[in-house]
Amino acid sequence: MTTNETTFNTTxxxxxxxxxxxxxxxxxxxxxxxxxxxxxxxAARQGVDPVLLELVKIRASQINHCxxxxxxxxxxxxxxxxxxERIIQLSAWEESQHFYTAKEVAALALTEAVTVLTDGFVPxxxxxxxxxxxxxxxxxxxxxxxxxINAWNRFGVTCRMVAGHYQAGEHK
Numbered sequence: 001m002t003t004n005e006t007t008f009n010t011t012x013x014x015x016x017x018x019x020x021x022x023x024x025x026x027x028x029x030x031x032x033x034x035x036x037x038x039x040x041x042x043a044a045r046q047g048v049d050p051v052l053l054e055l056v057k058i059r060a061s062q063i064n065h066c067x068x069x070x071x072x073x074x075x076x077x078x079x080x081x082x083x084x085e086r087i088i089q090l091s092a093w094e095e096s097q098h099f100y101t102a103k104e105v106a107a108l109a110l111t112e113a114v115t116v117l118t119d120g121f122v123p124x125x126x127x128x129x130x131x132x133x134x135x136x137x138x139x140x141x142x143x144x145x146x147x148x149i150n151a152w153n154r155f156g157v158t159c160r161m162v163a164g165h166y167q168a169g170e171h172k
Contacts, residue, residue, distance in 0.1 A: 023159050043144070044141060044145040045141075048141050048145050060150055062091055085099065103133040112126075
């Protein structure tokens with residue numbers, strides 16, 4: 001991929017590293033699984049604030065190193081009215097909590113705890129903080145949404161899906 005950058009009426013061409021090729025077109029090869037994931041994603045997002053949902057999806061995708069999902073959900077968050085500043089701060093949200101509401105901080109902490117299960121169980125204090133911010137139905141939906149984005153991330157990372165081509169709202 002190349003891009004042209006114009007600075008002070010001069011044009012320079014920057015050559016980027018070539019895109020990698022995806023390993024496997026899993027959605028085409030396992031269409032029933034893909035359709036089930038779409039249905040699960042649709043069900044999990046019910047009742048979750050759309051902007052909060054995108055923040056959660058971006059953060060989980062950052063942790064899981066899923067470039068496709070970071071790209072997709074950042075674009076969807078911007079299209080939903082989220083600020084660039086808050087999206088940029090997500091990777092350091094613990095030190096930038098003042099950019100987020102208490103509800104968003106609780107959701108981000110829960111996202112990290114559910115995503116990084118190798119650290120052990122979801123800590124009681126993280127769960128309790130989320131339970132104070134969300135009613136039980138909202139919390140159940142949030143946990144479902146976090147679980148679903150983690151599943152999507154695993155497909156994306158394992159199959160080496162390529163970031164950069166998604167258009168906001170394309171998979172809504």
